[in-house]
Amino acid sequence: MQRRIFLKTATLGAATLAFPSLLRAQGKEPIRIGFPLPLTGPFAAIAGDMKQGAELAVDELNAKNGILGRKVELLIRDDQLKPQVGAQRTQELIEKEHCQFIVGGLAAHVQMAINEQTKKAKVLFISTSQSDEITAKPDASTITFHEALNPTITSRVVGKWVMENLGKKWWIVYADYAWGKQNNAVLIETNKKMGGTVLGSTPYPLGSAEFSAHLPKIQAAKPEVLMAVTPGADDIAFLKQVKSFGMHQQMKLAKPLHWISVAKQGGPELYQDVYGGVNFYWELQDSIPEAKRYVEGFNKKFGIPPGDYGVYAYSAVLEVARGSELAKTTDADKVAEALRKSPQYNHVKGKQWWRACDNKSIQDMWILKGRAPGKTKGDWGLLEIVSRVPANEDYDRTCAEKGHTG
Amino acid sequence: MSAVAAWVRRHPVLGFFVVFAIFPWVVPYKSLATQVLIYGLFALGFNLLYGYTGLLSFGAAAYWGLGAYGTGIALAKLKVTSLWLALGAGLAAAVVGGAVFGFFCLRRRGIYFAMLTLAFAQLLYFVGFHLADWTGGDDGLRGIAVPAVVLPGLRIPLDRSVVFYYFALVLVGLAVAALRRILDSPFGTVLQAIRENSDRAAACGYDISRIKHLSFVFSALFCGLAGSLDALRLTVVPIESLHWSTSGQVVIMTLLGGAGTFFGPFVGAGTFLVLEDLVSARTESWPLVIGLVFMAFVLFLPKGIWGTLTGNSAAPK
Numbered sequence: 001m002q003r004r005i006f007l008k009t010a011t012l013g014a015a016t017l018a019f020p021s022l023l024r025a026q027g028k029e030p031i032r033i034g035f036p037l038p039l040t041g042p043f044a045a046i047a048g049d050m051k052q053g054a055e056l057a058v059d060e061l062n063a064k065n066g067i068l069g070r071k072v073e074l075l076i077r078d079d080q081l082k083p084q085v086g087a088q089r090t091q092e093l094i095e096k097e098h099c100q101f102i103v104g105g106l107a108a109h110v111q112m113a114i115n116e117q118t119k120k121a122k123v124l125f126i127s128t129s130q131s132d133e134i135t136a137k138p139d140a141s142t143i144t145f146h147e148a149l150n151p152t153i154t155s156r157v158v159g160k161w162v163m164e165n166l167g168k169k170w171w172i173v174y175a176d177y178a179w180g181k182q183n184n185a186v187l188i189e190t191n192k193k194m195g196g197t198v199l200g201s202t203p204y205p206l207g208s209a210e211f212s213a214h215l216p217k218i219q220a221a222k223p224e225v226l227m228a229v230t231p232g233a234d235d236i237a238f239l240k241q242v243k244s245f246g247m248h249q250q251m252k253l254a255k256p257l258h259w260i261s262v263a264k265q266g267g268p269e270l271y272q273d274v275y276g277g278v279n280f281y282w283e284l285q286d287s288i289p290e291a292k293r294y295v296e297g298f299n300k301k302f303g304i305p306p307g308d309y310g311v312y313a314y315s316a317v318l319e320v321a322r323g324s325e326l327a328k329t330t331d332a333d334k335v336a337e338a339l340r341k342s343p344q345y346n347h348v349k350g351k352q353w354w355r356a357c358d359n360k361s362i363q364d365m366w367i368l369k370g371r372a373p374g375k376t377k378g379d380w381g382l383l384e385i386v387s388r389v390p391a392n393e394d395y396d397r398t399c400a401e402k403g404h405t406g
Numbered sequence: 407m408s409a410v411a412a413w414v415r416r417h418p419v420l421g422f423f424v425v426f427a428i429f430p431w432v433v434p435y436k437s438l439a440t441q442v443l444i445y446g447l448f449a450l451g452f453n454l455l456y457g458y459t460g461l462l463s464f465g466a467a468a469y470w471g472l473g474a475y476g477t478g479i480a481l482a483k484l485k486v487t488s489l490w491l492a493l494g495a496g497l498a499a500a501v502v503g504g505a506v507f508g509f510f511c512l513r514r515r516g517i518y519f520a521m522l523t524l525a526f527a528q529l530l531y532f533v534g535f536h537l538a539d540w541t542g543g544d545d546g547l548r549g550i551a552v553p554a555v556v557l558p559g560l561r562i563p564l565d566r567s568v569v570f571y572y573f574a575l576v577l578v579g580l581a582v583a584a585l586r587r588i589l590d591s592p593f594g595t596v597l598q599a600i601r602e603n604s605d606r607a608a609a610c611g612y613d614i615s616r617i618k619h620l621s622f623v624f625s626a627l628f629c630g631l632a633g634s635l636d637a638l639r640l641t642v643v644p645i646e647s648l649h650w651s652t653s654g655q656v657v658i659m660t661l662l663g664g665a666g667t668f669f670g671p672f673v674g675a676g677t678f679l680v681l682e683d684l685v686s687a688r689t690e691s692w693p694l695v696i697g698l699v700f701m702a703f704v705l706f707l708p709k710g711i712w713g714t715l716t717g718n719s720a721a722p723k
Contacts, residue, residue: 039690040690040693075687077686077687078686078690078692082644083546083644083646084647087640087642088438088683091435091567092683092687095436095567096434096438108545109544109545109644109645112545112546112642113546113642113644116548116640116641120565120641138549139548177543177544178538178543178545
């Protein structure tokens, strides 16, 4: 070691020992937000969009003096889409990294494993993926918030719109797991309530998208609308087979949710005239100023327009900040109380609010339709906005139905 | 290092308690230590069957899952308030599962045996998946309230992770002592005789199918205890507990640490989990790193970490 370097290091070391306050004065301890996401596995593309949404939010906060004057740090972890890993990562984020808040998760079962850990550790959690249970007893808690839509809202909104605009005789195809089954049940209920008929409802095992055995039966039944609850890559396989049977000319195609990244992968030939709901679409920038600001910021930082789920992450991180500023602390109970007391916010897509009884975010939805090949807007403009469905608490189950008392 | 290893080998149970009493203060955070302890026990149970009896099972997840769901359902659905009763439910489920599945699987040898264990485990996975009223289905079982430890004149709540660690340490330590006792008994010696040459063991007059079955049940018992403790640790039982990937993970841990060595499984579980914890926080390509480490061990140190350190492995050939 060179003598000069040694001297420098030694002096600095001695100074630090003598005046530990020197170090502390450089800045108050940062506020840490832990963010478990399935960065590896089948949902990696959507998780990537969420990671970017969260990063953008943290950048914006730090550019404006952070939270309560403290710098904000984002700690992203890979939950591998496995509940036990999500739970373990959450424990790590809380115990080792001392995160004051946990935001994130994608897929209901991982959300609920994360939620068990945050409840135990008394850390505020904002969940950013679809789940009916997380705001219902016994999973719900006063410090668990749910930013995303859920199967009930999604299928009631889309189901109602399809009944009014596309047709009343349906056939439903759904993936046989929790999210698929819940959507199927809500779709059937919505259809019945509005005097329609469900000619049939076909489950298939998630991830093994072979429909050719079912399609002739569906074709023969002549439904007006074919409802597809076919998440991720299954969606592409499903639409390909439906096309090859020529069914897209015999009936309307609709689904509870469009995933923009999946639609881009499938291409406009498959997605033309396919209807579906969405929580956000980047073309909303034409009508909503907050959306324009978000899309521009996102585009500038990452060079692509934002997807749908990234908005949940962005909005949830900003809600952590808003709650902390309102409560003037990071204490979970006080931040939660503050958010319930001033429930309204608008970070990206118009007015949203937290329902006080179950901490559910109530928000607008949009119905999109696939554009014809040749009519798309650039790489990402495969879909066009057909209709806006304003936020309404009645689309969710009531708090009494969710097991909340009083 | 090898001097320490040699001492631990001579005094396994004492060595275990000493090492793991200090362990949580060495790793980055307490609940990681608990995870290592529990997965170590899981691998230990698997190793009894694979490393000592020479039976490669791809269905260890079944007994881990039965233990986890047994305890979880007792606490979440049946509202049992005694921790011991809940643990007992998990152990009973695993033992019954091991006895029944073992009876069928042991009709066949080698790859057919391995496939049968896998088939039974997958069978349980789908039962768990569809019995959603009891198991929570693919959302996992939630709402597990962990009762305090109640001993005569003593009541210890387990909500702090360091307390839970030492609670788990006592139970896992007892299991380690029990396993040591089993392996040191004549029965344990026969297990290894079966591993080396089952025909010859049979010719010596041992009822090898009964002994293999007993070994299968003991293995299920240890795996079940591990699963049961994990349900208490996470207060949630994911359906993935029963998935074949859980069985695969325990095979990897055991091989990494050293199959057929007493502590190899613990060393393997510790290495795997600490590595996963540290690497996955830094890069999304962490499975690549773990995969390379695993390949390096299989290729260059086939005795595993512990087997190499102690210069002794009786890995099945």
